[in-house]
Amino acid sequence: MKKxxxxxxxxxxxxxxxxxxxxxxxxxxxxxxGLISTILHAWVRVVGATVMAWRVWYDGWNIYIGSDVVTxxxxxxxxxxxxxxDAPGTAPNTRSASMKEGTADGIWSVTYVATWYAGTVxxxxxxxxxxxxxxxxxxxxxxLSSNYDPPVVMISRLSSADLNFSSFVIDxxxxxxxxxxxxxxxx
Amino acid sequence: MxLDExxxxxxxxxxxxxxxxxxxxxxxxxxxxxxxxxxGLVSALACxxxxxxxxxxxxxxxxxxxxYLGSDVGTVTIHExxxxxxxxxxxxxxxxxxxxxxxxxxxxxxxxxTSFIAVWYAGTVxxxxxxxxLYLRPFTEFTAGWSxxxxxxxYSYPSSLVSRLSSANEDFSSFVIDxxxxxxxxxxxxxxxx
Numbered sequence: 001m002k003k004x005x006x007x008x009x010x011x012x013x014x015x016x017x018x019x020x021x022x023x024x025x026x027x028x029x030x031x032x033x034g035l036i037s038t039i040l041h042a043w044v045r046v047v048g049a050t051v052m053a054w055r056v057w058y059d060g061w062n063i064y065i066g067s068d069v070v071t072x073x074x075x076x077x078x079x080x081x082x083x084x085x086d087a088p089g090t091a092p093n094t095r096s097a098s099m100k101e102g103t104a105d106g107i108w109s110v111t112y113v114a115t116w117y118a119g120t121v122x123x124x125x126x127x128x129x130x131x132x133x134x135x136x137x138x139x140x141x142x143x144l145s146s147n148y149d150p151p152v153v154m155i156s157r158l159s160s161a162d163l164n165f166s167s168f169v170i171d172x173x174x175x176x177x178x179x180x181x182x183x184x185x186x187x
Numbered sequence: 188m189x190l191d192e193x194x195x196x197x198x199x200x201x202x203x204x205x206x207x208x209x210x211x212x213x214x215x216x217x218x219x220x221x222x223x224x225x226x227g228l229v230s231a232l233a234c235x236x237x238x239x240x241x242x243x244x245x246x247x248x249x250x251x252x253x254x255y256l257g258s259d260v261g262t263v264t265i266h267e268x269x270x271x272x273x274x275x276x277x278x279x280x281x282x283x284x285x286x287x288x289x290x291x292x293x294x295x296x297x298x299x300x301t302s303f304i305a306v307w308y309a310g311t312v313x314x315x316x317x318x319x320x321l322y323l324r325p326f327t328e329f330t331a332g333w334s335x336x337x338x339x340x341x342y343s344y345p346s347s348l349v350s351r352l353s354s355a356n357e358d359f360s361s362f363v364i365d366x367x368x369x370x371x372x373x374x375x376x377x378x379x380x381x
Contacts, residue, residue: 006193024191140288
């Protein structure tokens with residue numbers, strides 16, 4: 001229990017075909033910074049009789065795919081190298097998420113699932129990335145009296161250039177599904 | 188540096204005294220996290236929104252952080268722990284006279300850090316220190332995309348033990364407080380690549 005280990009695993013499927021099975025991702029700096037920023041948060045409040053909201057992490061999460069096959073992930077990466085579609089990429093047609101409690105096995109996780117319908121994306125899939133609204137405040141005990149809606153940023157990437165999986169050409173006749181599990185466990 | 192894993196770690200440094208009489212008692216001993224801290228971080232990754240209507244406050248993680256000292260020297264930390272075993276003072280323990288913090292820093296590439304610094308004035312605590320606990324207010328929800336609305340009533344996540352340093356784990360050597368000197372504890376929390 002000397003550390004909490006955060007890992008990410010990606011599964012990519014087309015129809016019944018599994019093209020990458022629970023492969024470890026590479027995190028980038030935005031994920032690290034966001035976790036510390038979360039811990040540093042003290043309070044939020046509304047001023048006056050208005051409605052406001054603090055939108056973070058899950059709000060606006062997304063998964064994008066790209067065609068790059070030569071650029072390994074480094075911690076300063078902020079986006080896919082060569083997204084499929086206009087940057088940050090073609091959004092999936094459907095998204096869903098679920099959580100798993102770790103009472104039995106000590107592994108707690110959130111799984112994000114994105115699906116592109118058949119024919120909506122094409123080309124070579126060599127990279128994919130998970131984007132979330134990581135908090136970006138750096139002040140100890142930061143507070144807010146206004147809406148807070150930090151930008152959606154890339155927090156982790158799976159790349160064929162890291163030799164994490166083999167790139168493949170998308171079969172346009174089948175839907176494409178990417179499942180991204182972020183798990184936390186004692187280590 | 189391996190990017191396939193983010194590690195959250197905590198390090199505890201303890202001094203007694205001040206100025207040139209400040210004596211280092213424990214140097215960056217590694218803490219052990221318990222369930223509330225881990226679950227709070229998972230919960231954050233599933234948080235969609237906190238909404239507010241006319242005047243409510245919502246308090247979380249770093250609102251009134253606390254540290255407590257305890258005298259237990261025989262009980263190792265387990266993940267289900269929610270409190271110190273034998274706090275010094277009435278449970279959850281005698282609060283420090285001051286607690287301050289350090290903004291997020293980036294001491295080296297791939298490492299982000301914050302620190303909590305608690306001071307007990309001379310004479311306010313006494314006895315053997317065999318355990319210490321860091322208490323924060325982590326999120327507790329466990330549904331993907333959860334949100335919480337706050338209206339005119341304030342809402343505060345409970346102050347919970349998130350990590351513990353224990354001599355029973357042999358993570359530091361217990362010591363007897365010199366009541367004529369202040370006790371200072373710095374608890375560094377670091378997020379880094381493996």
